[in-house]
Amino acid sequence: MFFRNGRKKEVTAYDKTGKVPVIRASICTGEKVAGFRDETTGKFEELMLLRNEEDKKDFMLRYGVKEEEIRKEW
Numbered sequence: 793m794f795f796r797n798g799r800k801k802e803v804t805a806y807d808k809t810g811k812v813p814v815i816r817a818s819i820c821t822g823e824k825v826a827g828f829r830d831e832t833t834g835k836f837e838e839l840m841l842l843r844n845e846e847d848k849k850d851f852m853l854r855y856g857v858k859e860e861e862i863r864k865e866w
Contacts (some may be wrong), residue, residue, distance in 0.1 A: 803856045813857045826851045
């Protein structure tokens with residue numbers, strides 16, 4: 793994650809049943825965190841901090857998520 797060495801990122805499998813990809817953004821600080829929310833319990837699992845657009849693309853590639861699937865929460 794910290795070093796960009798040209799290796800292809802592997803898709804990390806996650807259980808898609810009942811989980812929704814979410815980006816949580818702070819209104820005050822603008823900090824963004826990507827993760828998955830369990831629809832039944834409402835619990836949010838933080839996976840990575842998004843500092844820029846490249847981090848968001850990395851999240852989508854790593855977990856096989858499309859842009860239109862991601863929900864945004866404030």
